Amino acid sequence: MSRALNFNAGPAALPEAALKQAQSELLNFRGTGMSVMELSHRSKDYEAVHNAAIASLRSLLSISDDYEVLFLQGGASLQFSMVPMNLLQAGQTAYYALTGAWSEKALKEAKKVGKTEIVSSSKDNQYKNIPALDPAMVANNAAYLHITSNNTIYGTQWHKFPTGLQVPLVADMSSDILCKPLNMDQFDLIYAGAQKNLGPSGVTVVIIKKDLLTRSSDDLPTMLNYNTHVKNNSLYNTPPTFGIYLLSLVLEWIEEQGGVQAIEKINEQKAKLLYDEIDESNGFYSGHATPDSRSTMNVTFTLQSEEATKSFLSQAKEAGFVGLAGHRSVGGCRASIYNAVPLENVERLAQFMREFRKNY
């Protein structure tokens, strides 16, 4: 059986080892005589999976006891609302850095909750770069500053996070969490939908500093209050058990690769293969992101004409490459090369790009 050359943006490729383990345990999970999906979420067997996933994430990102790790539902999109509902108090302002479509959506939801301010934006530059952010622009009594660490649609990524802030830093890391080591101390809340770099869709990881938990009002709907999930170890209601199980297998796979340090090296190698081909093509391929803001997760580019782009995408499809069309809102091409996309598949794509250019 041959596996597809999968460059989907999300849901995206998963490590084959994790899928194989899930396959081998599907009918009889560790001697229980049933699949993990059929276990009670209150059982010891499931609880072990749940807590192992939390422990792996804590260890991979060196998350200290100052933070809680939660597994929620509703996707990163629900966090666009939960973050301001829990953290933005009356009289305060929440600051947003606009670096793409997902930042815009996060801001849109915050506006429904309270006062907001845009602290930096690259919208006028078609979101080609991560704009400079002056920490002095953020008032010291602000509720928080929100950033999107990787812009999945435009293919840009923060390579240096804002420092010198007096207020909590919140980051949507849906498309680059665990792509490299992180200094957790810089962040107060991180959230990520799982379906890009962590596992299947249906689980959302939230890492929140404990001292932020006092802000949530008791009047919030129970399910939308972070404290509910903290107090119940993300087991207040039925969690997405199969998703969390697969997430734990993906985290084990990262540990086996040598952790995030090792993953970062491979990611840099993969990204370099494609950006080198773009740079060496003399304008045949043109990258959307400015070089200083290029993402190691989503490589976005166009060809010289609509016709050339169409021809590239159709020949790539014929050659077995999946998911290379750009987001429907921007067009062009996008190769999503998350952690689980093998180096070999990226080498094959770079080679395909080279050959297409020579033959076109």
Ligand SMILES: *Cc1c(COP(=O)(O)O)cnc(C)c1O
């Ligand atoms: C995919 C994505 C989202 C949306 O995630 P859902 O889980 O579908 O709600 C939000 N932010 C970023 C950066 C994304 O890449």
